[in-house]
Amino acid sequence: MRAGLIINPIAGMGGRVALKGTDGVVEEAVRRGARPVAPDLVRLFLSELSHYPEAEKITFLTGPGPMGEAILREFDFPFEVIRHRTISYREIEGVKIPDTTPDDTKKLAREMAGKVELLIFAGGDGTSRDVIESVDMKLPVLGIPTGVKMYSGVFAYSPEDAARVLIEFLRGKARIEEREVRDIDEEAYRRDEVRARTYGKALVPVVESLVQGSKERVPLSEEEEVDAIAEALTEEILERNGIYFLGSGSTIKRIKDRLGIDGTLLGVDVVRVRNRKANLLVKDATEGDLLRFLDENPRIIVTVIGGLGFLFGRGNQQFSARVLRRIPKEDIIVVATRSKLEKGPLRVYTGDREVDEKLRGYVRVRVGPWMERLVRVV
Incomplete structure (x- = not known):
């Protein structure tokens, strides 16, 4: 052919x-x-x-x-x-x-x-x-x-x-x-x-599981669910001092707003939490910005891109293989509404097979204020 x-x-x-x-x-x-x-x-x-x-x-x-x-x-x-x-x-x-x-x-x-x-x-x-x-x-x-x-x-x-x-x-x-x-x-x-x-x-x-769909909006009926998740997770963040890399998307933006920081909707922000107060250190961070904070044991908070099922590899390439290699899987917090998990497994693609393999398996996804679901990552 x-x-x-x-x-x-x-x-x-x-x-x-x-x-x-x-x-x-x-x-x-x-x-x-x-x-x-x-x-x-x-x-x-x-x-x-x-x-x-x-x-x-x-x-x-x-x-x-x-x-x-x-x-x-x-x-x-x-x-x-x-x-x-x-x-x-x-x-x-x-x-x-x-x-x-x-x-x-x-x-x-x-x-x-x-x-x-x-x-x-x-x-x-x-x-x-x-x-x-x-x-x-x-x-x-x-x-x-x-x-x-x-x-x-x-x-x-x-x-x-x-x-x-x-x-x-x-x-x-x-x-x-x-x-x-x-x-x-x-x-x-x-x-x-x-x-x-x-x-x-x-x-x-x-071919099933090899070609993605198109990105979708979160249905309006889920707005209250997203708010409840953001409120609960914001409280948990404020209870633990440290560095956080907050990813992109409307769900994470609600967390940023509740933390009282002027974060981006579509970028990655670096935040330090100390004594229940959040300070924005870097707004709309690059890969290089994230690399500078890796020695401070940061945690990542990301959501799923609606319709695509990606955690890493679509729209958030700042979370590169060089960054993700240094962050333990248990320090990556995933939050998503249940509808985003209905179309099959979640996906990661960094271009580095060793890093992708580290992230694959099962991950806990926060799907409600006090509810998690184990979801397969491929």
């Missing part, structure tokens, strides 16, 4: 440095210490794919240089390159960044339509919008998750899962479904405002 592969080489750079996306802020991301993450995640995809004998039947059609060609040259897969233009580089703070734009993704996708059986792209929600704008419903698409948000229902749960979906598609065992492509206004997102909309639908090869 022929499969398309398009890489957005700057996707995901804003995640660990608390920019909540990369659109229009590549320079700022690099100044904060960001480095490209998409190439390494595509390497994980191709490495997993190479373990299957059926992979010998796959020929890739890809973009020039950093948009696919450079990574494929590291592996044994046959491939052809669509050289729609020469990709140049610019240097920012000593980091080489390719001058790729959404137009590059769109042009490559249009060229691939009619020439491949499945188009695989590496990026986030913005990249998925560019792809469906170009191919519409003409062929199935599958996202390798390398962005920050990834609320759309077109992504595999991980790069390795994307490889498994491709193999099942090749075997004729993946069902084709229409899935929503969603995105949010990143500028508003950085101001803690969620302005999400659906941009269209895509045909997606789906």
Whole structure:
């Protein structure tokens, strides 16, 4: 079979440095210490794919240089390159960044339509919008998750899962479904405002437990339940002195508000509790900020991303493998409404197999003021 592969080489750079996306802020991301993450995640995809004998039947059609060609040259897969233009580089703070734009993704996708059986792209929600704008419903698409948000229902749960979906598609065992492509206004997102909309639908090869759904809102009927959980957990936090890394989401924001701190809705905040008083040490922390407090035995409080089932790996990349490696599993507090746990196990993906394995198994999830549930993490 022929499969398309398009890489957005700057996707995901804003995640660990608390920019909540990369659109229009590549320079700022690099100044904060960001480095490209998409190439390494595509390497994980191709490495997993190479373990299957059926992979010998796959020929890739890809973009020039950093948009696919450079990574494929590291592996044994046959491939052809669509050289729609020469990709140049610019240097920012000593980091080489390719001058790729959404137009590059769109042009490559249009060229691939009619020439491949499945188009695989590496990026986030913005990249998925560019792809469906170009191919519409003409062929199935599958996202390798390398962005920050990834609320759309077109992504595999991980790069390795994307490889498994491709193999099942090749075997004729993946069902084709229409899935929503969603995105949010990143500028508003950085101001803690969620302005999400659906941009269209895509045909997606789906294998159960390997492809995510789209993010959902918490039903209004659960508002009182969320308030009760936040009130109980806030009291517990104030009873224990120490450092807390408070994650993103509306449930955790209610805890921040009850603690009396000006925390972010969509970022990670560092808080010190002493004598029943909470002080905000770092608002909208980066990975580097979190690393500075690891010697003080911090605790993490996170919630589940509605509809996606992720604890770590979607929208909170500040909790990187370097951070999570140093924090015991028992010092990670998970809070969620019961409806968020109805769609199967929870998920983690840091890109580090040892760290992911540490977090897998079962975790206690606070589902009520005084109620916990054991939930499987995969």
